[in-house]
Each structure stands twice: as structure tokens, then as C-alpha cells.
Amino acid sequence: MSSQNSNGVLPSTQALLAEVERGFSASTQRLCDFLRIPSVSTDPKFDAETRRCADWLVAELTALGFKAEAAKTIGQPMVVAHHPGVGPDAAKRPRILYYGHYDVQPADPLELWNSPPFEPVLVDGPRGKRVVARGAVDDKGQVMGIVEALRAWHATAGGPPCPVTLMIEGEEESGSKSLEPFMHEAKARLAADVCVVSDTGMWDIATPAITTRLRGLVYMEVTVHGPTRDLHSGMYGGAVPNPINVLSKIISELHDGERRVTIPGFYDGVGELPAQTKAQWESLGFNDGEFLGDIGLKEGFGERGRSTLERTWSRPTCDVNGIFGGYTGKGAKTVIAAHATAKISFRLVSKQDPAKIAKAFEQFVNSRLPAGCRAEFESHGANSAIEVSESSRFLAAADRGLRAVFGKAPLLIGTGGSIPAVGSIQRILGMDSLLVGFGLDDDCVHSPNEKFELECYRNAIRSHAAMLGEFAQMTR
């Protein structure tokens, strides 16, 4: 726990947590202000709002003594902020880089929201109040967990005890196209000893978690073209290739009867889980019934002979994320569409090679097209799986901080999701990430009525404040 050290007085964890508590009502208001700005990065019609969201964050960080800016990129602005740390010893302590994102997913389908997605509301739930809005947990709530922890440090110690840099991007939900170019360019400004990322989940509301495995992602859009124009299905039906039928058939062939992906070479580099890890996962007491029951399912559906945890944490997958073609309005239109499109993504594990898989997928599709059809491909991202060392000293420090807040040890877990930035940070900035997040499985991430429990938000702020105190005990 942070307390006095030889070079100056650091506030006690107790004092920090008391300050978090004192300011929590204002912290919640600030989160709502942040959520009110519809920073949907994928849709250009929200560009002005996305820009405004970056500026809002810059203003907040400037007020906390940071040198902050919304840096220009080839895409959405990058919020980057730096504080050298307070006091003469700060320079000897580890430099911390925080990564998060201020952009959000599109809110559609709007009609399924119980309240407007960009008008945050505090709603009573079984676990106290929750804030409901697009971005509540992914990732604005988690970013504010960091910002408000820094505010507690500002109030109690005049600023953070270590050199702190924030890199909060505005394109995480739309492919992060500026992230790598920006890191290359700003490498010196971003130098640090560890990157703390808060965009993952807890084990449950009372149990913190550190995520050590992330799946990778290859996201492809494929359009199958057939006849040069839409046709009357009566005049042509049965005699010409129908791009929707062709696309459906190709999608159906992506899995075999064991629900394994059939693309040649797909499983190259996929390792089996070490016995020790498998034993640890089994000891977690993961509740399949609760995980699936929450989304209306009685049983899982996936690769034969694998548990739900294996399926989501350690096995690669293929899912269609969107499909469209032909007439999609009300009623009937007897048309054979000229083209049909699917958005298809693959989650990767271990050493699977994203570029190789993207190429193998294109070949898979092309080899199945009947005469008269052709396919067009667009990549929406390709990144490898990540495995973080479980023996790092930063992980040990985070463990101590989380114990102080929760009164119990965090679990080391995997996640089925992907955070491409973690791989880029490792590759370009040469540092490992420490993934400590505060979401829950039922937060409706990317879905209508996304929410963040206020208890999770409070613990996110408390945890970041305490973890920073632990980092301050270390030497660089």
C-alpha cells in the first residue's frame, strides 16, 4: 500500500479511497457528461461530435495538471496527455502509460433501447444504481475510472506520484487505423515501463480480474457479385446464380460437423492449453448455466469436446457479424439481387497468423464461386492473439492494489475479445500491457441498453488509485 517512502510523503491508500468517496457523486456527473457526447467513430456524420468528445477529455486532463492535446491523426483525434509526476522522486519511479478509447459503437438498433443511448440515465438494478448509455462501460466508464483516480491523486498529492502518460484513442471501435502510425511518430512521448489498459472485465461484481489472454481478430467483409443488375426472380429464377444463395452456401461451409473451421491451415499455430492453465480454469468455478441463461440459452453451441471457457478463451472461432442483400424492406419483392455482402470475423489464439488466415479465407471463398460470380473483399482489421506473462512485477503490484480495494486476490483470466492496441503497443513501444478492467458479462457491450454498475465504476476509480500507489513503491 502507498504510504510514506524515503523521498517524500505519499498519501495513504485510505486517504485516496476517502477522496474517491468524497468526489464520487461529481465523478458520476462527469461520466454522464462524457457519455452525452455521441462519439461514434465509424460513422462520418458523428465526426464533429467525436472531435468534441476528444476536446472534452483534453479539458478534463488539463485541469488535473496534465499537458494534454487532441493530436491530429489520419483519422479521429488522439487524446494524449502527460504529467511528469509530483516531487523530486517521481523520475525514479516507473513510467505508466494508460491506454483506453473515447469512441463508442453505433447505437443501433435504436428501437431496442429503453432510453436514448446518448442521454445517460441512472437506473436502479439488483446491484444498486447503474448508468445506462452507449459507451457506459466500453470504454468511457473505464477511461473515467483512470481519470477520476488521477483526480483523487491530484486532490491528495497535487498530482500522480509517477510519470504518467495517457493515450486515449478515438477509433478503437472502427479499426484503429491511426493508432500504429501515431505510435511510430510519437514513440518518444509515449515511452513508459508498462501500459495499463482498462477495457476488460471482472470475474464477478465482487471479484477483480487481471486478463492475461486475449484472442486476436481477423475481420473481413466479402461481397459476392452475380448478375450485373437486380433481376425479376420469375423471369430468371432457377437459371442464374443467386448471390445470396451462393454466399449462404459458402458461409455454411466455413464449419464442419464438429463446429471446427474448415479453412485450410486455419488451426496452424493453435496450441493446446497447458495442463496447469486448464486446471486453474477448472478451479474458477465458472457457471455455464448462468453465463448462457442470461442470454436465453440452455446449452452452449460450439466446437465439440470443449468447455464454454475453452471455447471463448482459448479456441479460435468464425462468426458472421452482419449480412445483407436483396430486398430488406417490409413485405415481398421478387428480386434476384446483383450482389450480397457478409461481414465475417475470426477470433484467433496462440500463434495463428492473421495475414495468412485473411488470405486463406479469400481463397476459400474464391474457390467456391460458381461461374458468373466474383467476390470482392475488404479487410476491417487483422491482429494476433496476446498472452501476457503472469509473473511480471507490475502484475504483482496490481495484485496488491486490487487486494487492498476488494479484500481478495484478483483472478487471472482470459477473454474471448480482442484489444488490437495491446499487440501494437508491444510491437511498437516495446512494453507489456497490464489488463485490469471492471466490466461485467451482462453489461450489454455493443448492444442496446449498455450499462455500467456504479459499484463497478466506484471500484474502478478506487483500484486505479490504489494500483498507482503500488507502482509508486517500485523503482523504474
Added chain:
Amino acid sequence: MSSQNSNGVLPSTQALLAEVERGFSASTQRLCDFLRIPSVSTDPKFDAETRRCADWLVAELTALGFKAEAAKTIGQPMVVAHHPGVGPDAAKRPRILYYGHYDVQPADPLELWNSPPFEPVLVDGPRGKRVVARGAVDDKGQVMGIVEALRAWHATAGGPPCPVTLMIEGEEESGSKSLEPFMHEAKARLAADVCVVSDTGMWDIATPAITTRLRGLVYMEVTVHGPTRDLHSGMYGGAVPNPINVLSKIISELHDGERRVTIPGFYDGVGELPAQTKAQWESLGFNDGEFLGDIGLKEGFGERGRSTLERTWSRPTCDVNGIFGGYTGKGAKTVIAAHATAKISFRLVSKQDPAKIAKAFEQFVNSRLPAGCRAEFESHGANSAIEVSESSRFLAAADRGLRAVFGKAPLLIGTGGSIPAVGSIQRILGMDSLLVGFGLDDDCVHSPNEKFELECYRNAIRSHAAMLGEFAQMTR
């Protein structure tokens, strides 16, 4: 050819055709007046115009001595008009019912039109002038072929030689919901010996055709539901059923490797083509290369071992007309959708039973759903295939009339499309239809820049005038 008969003097075909020629410029102006009224039946915002269009037609027919009205229905008005025929012998001659429709398809996408869809223009084409407007051929141009033929009879003989009734509906393009109720109610007024329908095509611009086969249609919408809400594909991917993948797999299983439909019982009632018909079709000299080349294809794609004509005229099919699910916007969203929808239609032939096939399709889908998924169905129509006897005396009379106009025999053809009214007329009014139409394959029916060649329009008027003369030679 019509000429004198024992009961009175009928005008010669020559005199009728001369009258058509004399009035053709005015006939074209009237067609343009008709086309200028945007009678888009599916869209309530055009209701006043659709009503005005019915009134316009009533006025034209009244001027030709018909007792005409725009009859009230549960939907758009039904134009119904009657003339007892001229002279004492008319009552002994066959009663002719003409069926057509005055409503049109929506004009969108507007930006693809070269001129406004409801401002008809005469444009020079490779085969002379053509009129370009929504409804030019489907079906206003063809309806005016009948009206202007009746005008020629009015000018030369004071009216039609037979009892003539017209039933011109205003909902053909939007489901014909009033047609059957109206026929039940007006059965006595609509009594006739044959129904002449002009809503089909010619073989080519110089060769008339009588359509004797129409495919039926079963149109189903199916929605596959999986998880109760949209999910993050990283957190859940690989462990839960994905409705888009499930739907794609079911669609892919609708056809086997021979491109035959796999639904149990689907081919019940499908007869093989009589050798004579097959020989006649082979003698037609259908140009596969031109038919497919026009839509950018080098070869056909369909049931193995069948020609393109068989595939479109005499074989049943299954096509997906629309599909949608998950994220369909620009870019990427890593979502597993809660549901996915497809609009799937079947073209039917011979004695296939639409109700049985709709039910078998539902069973086919339900039996393939993994645990945790369910399907919801909506029917958008079900009607049987039609085969018109090729040995009817009315067909023989039409054949004589068309020979007189074109100097060659009409071909007996099929069409892949469906005209549900023909089945309803047979069932409710108890009469066969005679399908003689004047459209060409490249008329852009239901598409932007719909057109009708003036040569086809002229021949439509001439043909209806001559055919009516032939009917007048017959006894009831």
C-alpha cells in the same frame, strides 16, 4: 379474319387496322396522359393519384359507350366497365372479359432514371421510338392496347361486336388484396366465356406469343432467433449459436449438388414436360447467350440437365430474395446478432400445392435449428402454377388474329413469372385466361427507365382489334 357474317356486317380487319393507324398518334398521346398519373398503389401517399387514375380510365371507357365505374373495394378502386356489344347478334357471340391493372410499381431508385418516371417521353431507340415512363409496359401500355382497340371498333362499328367487360385493378403491384373479394361480390357482372389478359411478353419484336404456362409462387419470410440480445462476438463467439450462421446453413441445405430443392415432397405434382412441348420449345431457337449475356453471365446456373427455358418455364425453384441480420452499416462491428431474416420464394409448376410447400418449408427450417434457436414465419403469398390448354378454341381464334397482324403464327411459350389473378379468375369466375402480351425482355419492368416500344404498342392495339374480330366469328 373478321368480315361479314350471317347476322350483320362486321368491319374488315383491314378497315380496323386502318382506323388504328389513323388514330395512332392520338392513342400515343392518351397513353402519355395515362402514364402521367402516378398510380403507385403500394404507397398511401399516392392514394389520391391512384384514385384519379381510375377515374381517368372510367372517363375514357364511358366515352366509348361503356357503362363504367371505379368501384369501391377494401383497397384501391376497381375499374369495371361493360358493353353489351353492338347489334342483335352480339348476345349470341362469346362474352369477353379483359383483365389488366392501372397501378404501377414504385419508381425508386429515382436517381437511376434518365427522365422523371411520371413525365413520359418519346425517345429514339434502335427499333424506332419508345415511350419511357413508369408503367409504360407494366401494365398501362398494355391496358391501352385493349382500350384503343375498342376505340377502333367504336369508330368503325359503333362498338365491340361481342359483349365486353373490363376489370382493371389498382392493386396488382401491391398484393391484389381486393381482387378476390371483388370477384366474389361481382361474379354475375363479370360472367364471360374467356378472360383476355395482356400483361406478358412477345417472343421478339416481330413475333407474337401466347403464354400458356405461368409458374406459381410461395413467398415466405423466416426469422431465426438465437440469444435474447445482440452479443459481443469476442465474449461469446464460439460458444453460442449465431443466427446468421444458422440461417445461412439452412439456406445452403435447400439445394443439393444437382441444384434440386431438398424439401421433402417439394417435387410432388411436378410433371415432366410432354415430348411434344419439349420439341416445340427446342424449335423456338431460344438464344441462351443473349439472354444471359444481357445480364453479364456466360453460362446458366441451375438444376442439372435442364435447359435455360426448362429452368425458367417448367421447373420449380427456390431463391432467396432478401437477407439481413447483424451489423449492416459501414465498417466493422463485432456483434453476434440476436436474429437474422431471409425472404425466400419458391416458383411452382404443374400441380405443386402451395400450402403444402409452405408447411414443408417451415418443417424443413424447424428441424434444422440447433438448441437455443427458434424460427418465426410470415407468408407473403401462395399461389399455384397455371397451365392453359393449348387446344382451346379461343386460343385458336387468337392465333388467327395474331397471324393476320404479324403475318406469322404466335409462339406458345411459358413464363417464369406469376400472375396470381389468372388463378383467381379460374377458381372464382370459372373461366380460362388467354395470355397475349406485347412486352419485350429489355423493357425494364419494375426497374428504372421502364419503356414500351411504340411498335409494340401499335401491334398491341392492332392485335386486340383483330382478335376481337375473330372472337366475333364464334358462337357463345
